[in-house]
Amino acid sequence: MIRIEPRTGTSRVFSFVIPILSAIVALALAAVPLWFAGANVIAAYGEMVTGVFGSVFSTSEMLTRATPLIFTGLAAALAFRAKLWNIGAEGQLYLGAMAAVAIGSGAFDVPGIILLPLIIVLGAAAGAAGMAVPTYLKTRFGADEVVTTLLLNFVILIFLQMMLEGPLQDPMGLGWPQSSPILDQGMLPPLMDRMRVHSGLIIALVAAGIAQFMLARSVWGFKLRAVGENAAAARHAGIRVNRSLFGVAIISGGLAGLAGVSEVAGLKGYLTADLSPGFGFTGIVVAMLAGLSPVGVVVAALFIASVFVGADSMSRAMGVSSFIADLIVSMSLLCVLVGGFVARYRIVRADAGKAPV
Amino acid sequence: MSDLIFILLSDSFWAASLRIATPLIFGVLGALICERAGVLNLGIEGIFVVGAMTGWMAVWLGAGLWGGILVAALSGAFFGLLHAILTVPLGLSQHVSGLGITLFATSVSYFSYRTALPNVSSPPRIEPFQPLDIPVLSDLPFLGPVLFQQTALTWRALRRVALVWYVMNRTALGVAIQAVGDNPDSVDAQGLSVYGLRIGSIVVGSSLMALGGAFLTMSAFDAFFFGMVNGRGWVCIALVIFASWRPGKALFGALLFGSFDALQVRLQTEMGAFVPGQVFLMVPYILSIIALVIAARSADYPRALLTPWFKGQR
Numbered sequence: 001m002i003r004i005e006p007r008t009g010t011s012r013v014f015s016f017v018i019p020i021l022s023a024i025v026a027l028a029l030a031a032v033p034l035w036f037a038g039a040n041v042i043a044a045y046g047e048m049v050t051g052v053f054g055s056v057f058s059t060s061e062m063l064t065r066a067t068p069l070i071f072t073g074l075a076a077a078l079a080f081r082a083k084l085w086n087i088g089a090e091g092q093l094y095l096g097a098m099a100a101v102a103i104g105s106g107a108f109d110v111p112g113i114i115l116l117p118l119i120i121v122l123g124a125a126a127g128a129a130g131m132a133v134p135t136y137l138k139t140r141f142g143a144d145e146v147v148t149t150l151l152l153n154f155v156i157l158i159f160l161q162m163m164l165e166g167p168l169q170d171p172m173g174l175g176w177p178q179s180s181p182i183l184d185q186g187m188l189p190p191l192m193d194r195m196r197v198h199s200g201l202i203i204a205l206v207a208a209g210i211a212q213f214m215l216a217r218s219v220w221g222f223k224l225r226a227v228g229e230n231a232a233a234a235r236h237a238g239i240r241v242n243r244s245l246f247g248v249a250i251i252s253g254g255l256a257g258l259a260g261v262s263e264v265a266g267l268k269g270y271l272t273a274d275l276s277p278g279f280g281f282t283g284i285v286v287a288m289l290a291g292l293s294p295v296g297v298v299v300a301a302l303f304i305a306s307v308f309v310g311a312d313s314m315s316r317a318m319g320v321s322s323f324i325a326d327l328i329v330s331m332s333l334l335c336v337l338v339g340g341f342v343a344r345y346r347i348v349r350a351d352a353g354k355a356p357v
Numbered sequence: 358m359s360d361l362i363f364i365l366l367s368d369s370f371w372a373a374s375l376r377i378a379t380p381l382i383f384g385v386l387g388a389l390i391c392e393r394a395g396v397l398n399l400g401i402e403g404i405f406v407v408g409a410m411t412g413w414m415a416v417w418l419g420a421g422l423w424g425g426i427l428v429a430a431l432s433g434a435f436f437g438l439l440h441a442i443l444t445v446p447l448g449l450s451q452h453v454s455g456l457g458i459t460l461f462a463t464s465v466s467y468f469s470y471r472t473a474l475p476n477v478s479s480p481p482r483i484e485p486f487q488p489l490d491i492p493v494l495s496d497l498p499f500l501g502p503v504l505f506q507q508t509a510l511t512w513r514a515l516r517r518v519a520l521v522w523y524v525m526n527r528t529a530l531g532v533a534i535q536a537v538g539d540n541p542d543s544v545d546a547q548g549l550s551v552y553g554l555r556i557g558s559i560v561v562g563s564s565l566m567a568l569g570g571a572f573l574t575m576s577a578f579d580a581f582f583f584g585m586v587n588g589r590g591w592v593c594i595a596l597v598i599f600a601s602w603r604p605g606k607a608l609f610g611a612l613l614f615g616s617f618d619a620l621q622v623r624l625q626t627e628m629g630a631f632v633p634g635q636v637f638l639m640v641p642y643i644l645s646i647i648a649l650v651i652a653a654r655s656a657d658y659p660r661a662l663l664t665p666w667f668k669g670q671r
Contacts, residue, residue, distance in 0.1 A: 004446075004667050037472045085452055142653040143646070144598065146399070146452060150591040154642045162635035281460065288453060321471035323464055330460035334443070337454055341447045 004345050018339035019289045019296070023303055026332035033327055037320045044314050051313030052306045058313070060195040064267065066298075066305035067197075068093070068276070070204035071259035072283025073290060073297035074211055079131075079252040081215065081292050082228040084245055088134065088149030089256035090280025091156035092127040096257025097264040098163060099126035101179040101271045104186035112185035119186050119265055120203075120258070127257015128250040130156065135249035139242045153280070161273055170270065179271040188266035200262030204298075207255060211294035224248055256280060278326075285333040291340075304329055364623050368502040371616075375507060376577065378615030380405070382514040383569030384593030385600065385607040386521050387562040391437075393525065393602055394558035395538035395661040399455025400440045401566050402590030403462030404433045408567025410466035413574035413581045414473065416483045426510075426571055433567020434560045436462045441559040445552055448665030459590075470581060480580035486510055508576045510568070515608075517565065522604040534558055538659035541666040551666055566590070588642065595645040599652040602659065610648070617644055 031041045052062050072089045079086035086092075099122045103110065110118060134148040163169075164177040172180070188199045215221035226234040227244045235241050259279055264271050286304055290296030311325035364370050384401060391398040398404075412429030416422055436458055443454040474481065486508035489495060494505040525531035537544045537554040545551050569589070574581050596614060600606035621637040 003669050004448075005670070033468055033472075037468075087456065137646075137650055137653075141650045142656070143650045144653065147591060147595045147598070147649055148646050151588065151595065151642045151646050154588045154591075155639050155646075158635045158638045158642075162633050165635075166633060281456075284453075284456060285460070319475070321468050321475070323468040323471055326460070326464035327468050330457060330464050333453070333457040334439075334461060337443060337449050337457060338447070341449055345448075 004347055006344060007346050014343035015291050015293075018343050019291060019300065019336055022335035022339045023289065023332050025335045026328050027307075029331050029335075030324060030328045033324060034320060037324075039318045039320050044318050044320065047314035047317045048307075048310035051310040051317075057195060058309065060192060060197040062302070062305045062309045063197045063201055064195075065309050066301045067201045067204050067266070068259040068263050068279045069282060069286050069301035069304055070201075070208060070298055071255050071262060072279050073286030073301050074204075074208060074283075074294055075252045075255040075259070075280075076284045076287035077290060077292045077294060077297050078211060078215070078224070078248055078255070080228075080287060082224045082245060082248045083231070084135065084138075084228075084248055084252070085146045086131055086134075086149055086249070086252050086256075087146055087284070088131065088152050088280070089252075089259070089283050090276060090278065091149075091153040092130040092253045092256035093260040093263075093276050093280050094156050094160050095126040095130040096123035096260030097271050097275055098160060098168065098260075099123045099257070100186075100261045100264050101168060101182060104182035104265060105180035105270075106183050107180075112183075115183065115186040116188070116265070119182070120261055123261030123265075124254035124257045127260065128254040130257070131249045131253025132246065135246055139245060157273070160271075164271065164273060168271065177273060181270040182265050186265060187269065188262065196267060198262070198266035200258075200266035203258065203262065207258070208294045208298050215294060220247065256283070259283075282329060285329050288333055289336050304332075307332075360627055361624075364620065364627075368499045370619055370623065371499075371503040372506065373619040373622075374612060374616035375503065375511060376615070377618045378611040379507075379511045379514045380569035380572045380577070380589055381593055381596065381611040381614060382518060382608060383565050383572065384590060385596045385611055386514075386517055386604065387433075387565035387569070388593050388597040389600070389602055389604065389607055390521065390534070390562035390565070391559050392597060392662055393538045393659055394534050394555045394562075395541065395659055395664065395666075396441070396444050396555055396559055397451045397455060397594075397663055398437070398440055398458075398559060398562060398566075399452060399594070400436055400458030400462060400563065401455075401593055402586060402588070403459035403466075404436050404563050404566040405570035405573075405586040405590045406466045407432050407436055407462045408570030409574045409585060410470055410570075410581050412567075412571030413483060414470070416575060417481060422484075422486055422575060425575055426568065429567045429571035429575075430564040433570075434564040437560045437563020437566075438556070440563065441556040444665070445555045445559070448667060451663055467583060470583075480582060482579045483575070485574075485579040486576040510572050510576045513568075514572075518604050518608045525604060535659070538661055541661055545666075545668070551668070555666075566593075569593070592641070592645050595649045598656050599648040601652065601655075601657055614641065614644065617641060 034041050034044050052058055075089045100119045103122050104119045134145045137143040137148055138145045168179045170178055170180040191197045191199055223239050223244050226239055227241050231241050263275055282304060286297055286300045289300035307328050308325045312322055315322040315324060388398060388401055408429040411432040412425040415428035416425035440454055440458045443449045444451045488506040488508055491505050495501050533549055533554055537551055541551045573585055596610040600610045618641045621640045625634050625637040
């Protein structure tokens with residue numbers, strides 16, 4: 001007989017090794033679909049690497065792609081730490097983006113100097129509001145936030161289409177469902193000449209740093225972790241659990257809103273209904289790969305962004321469907337889950353006492 | 358107002374309600390079986406996509422309609438087994454594993470579809486299930502169009518409700534499945550396999566979910582589109598709570614949802630001039646949230662839902 005038992009004292013090494021191994025395994029597993037698609041597997045991997053690191057431009061594209069993923073990854077990581085299942089980052093991202101174009105496209109007379117800060121604050125607030133609603137429904141009525149946040153994504157996307165064909169529509173846009181462009185003073189400045197990478201990346205990195213510090217060092221972070229590990233015990237210890245949940249909900253939603261602000265005010269300039277190719281959901285993968293650590297989120301976002309940018313250029317060069325990127329991303333989530341099991345448990349022979357196999 | 362009454366009395370409205378409810382009936386039953394056994398299956402959205410794609414693909418390759426249904430059920434069972442392995446013997450987070458299955462199943466489906474059909478501008482069509490034509494019954498006024506001109510899959514869904522109800526309430530297997538979702542230790546003490554019951558329930562439940570997807574490509578429409586599942590799986594997760602894990606109430610919930618959805622389409626054509634059409638499109642999702650909020654207080658969750666169980670460890 002074999003038996004599964006928790007490891008005594010999880011080694012810290014695991015928390016670094018497991019995600020890296022998972023990423024490598026997921027990349028290796030991509031050989032199977034590549035082979036099915038009839039591609040030269042070795043050449044395909046080569047294309048992926050040069051697609052990301054082949055030139056300054058391609059690397060800058062990877063950083064551009066990583067920026068929203070850092071925000072949504074942080075949104076998921078912080079909420080999941082408190083066992084608040086925010087699966088609604090996709091919708092919250094669009095709320096942030098809508099707030100950004102609503103205020104930023106010149107409909108209100110805002111002095112140029114405060115326009116950008118206002119866009120950032122209101123975008124974050126809109127995202128935060130989007131997460132506050134399901135959190136209220138959870139704490140007040142006990143409605144499962146997994147389902148409510150998932151369903152709100154659809155509500156918000158439909159609302160977005162309504163806005164883009166209504167109040168937010170660009171009157172100069174020839175009837176396309178897109179918003180008016182954000183004024184120049186409202187745009188996040190680019191970081192490099194002739195590259196798309198923008199200062200949203202700096203904000204994302206600062207946010208990750210603050211989140212890391214708050215989570216590890218502050219009373220707020222301590223309470224949040226306590227609520228996540230055992231809400232009943234936390235309540236018994238005098239922590240106001242609902243208040244902690246609301247706090248992290250607002251920060252998580254706000255970060256997702258910032259992903260929308262950064263995409264629309266840093267990259268696109270105007271809002272369309274296809275602003276995000278699922279950044280909200282990919283953020284969950286980022287957070288899990290990161291082991292829910294804010295600093296880890298940055299590394300994981302760089303990895304996932306590399307997969308997307310590399311697979312994009314590979315799929316163009318080799319004629320393989322670009323869905324290969326989503327496939328690798330989803331496989332890395334499953335791999336890191338299994339890896340987490342290896343880190344937490346060991347399989348022992350029931351008749352052989354405690355000896356590890 | 359008279360328009361509304363006119364709609365509610367029309368046979369086409371009730372026929373559409375049952376048609377829209379069909380994939381949800383499959384999905385809610387599937388989710389119900391998984392959760393009764395103690396495992397949340399958020400893979401449902403992706404399993405819908407897999408069922409829709411593989412069922413359609415099999416028919417397109419010449420497998421015949423029922424061959425397509427079998428292929429869809431088997432591919433749903435495969436992804437269900439994956440979720441079962443991750444969540445039952447390995448005891449990993451059911452939330453994260455389920456979302457992982459959804460992402461994985463969706464991207465596998467999309468990638469396979471694109472690889473098989475790299476350069477199609479309009480999706481190829483198949484000959485889908487046709488409305489039943491039963492002598493006498495199909496010609497009945499009102500009941501004919503509403504019940505007896507549905508496709509065979511809708512009837513299969515209704516029979517599945519009866520079957521699941523019977524198994525859950527009248528058989529030893531049903532008692533064991535519910536016990537494993539409430540108190541796995543007691544099941545283990547009886548000498549039954551907790552792992553076996555849970556894994557089996559997830560596999561069977563997932564194959565039902567896949568049939569919900571297959572209905573979309575093989576009965577409601579005749580082709581596969583990206584994004585066609587459009588949250589139907591998530592709606593099922595809400596409906597199963599609304600139905601307090603009972604097959605009869607699950608059928609009622611799915612029909613209620615179907616009728617609201619059918620109503621919003623009709624109201625949209627009636628009132629489209631005054632209200633943006635999107636307002637109506639939001640209604641089904643908002644109703645699901647409201648239903649969840651109403652049901653949540655009194656929800657009698659399977660007591661061991663989300664709790665992993667390991668052999669020899671109490």
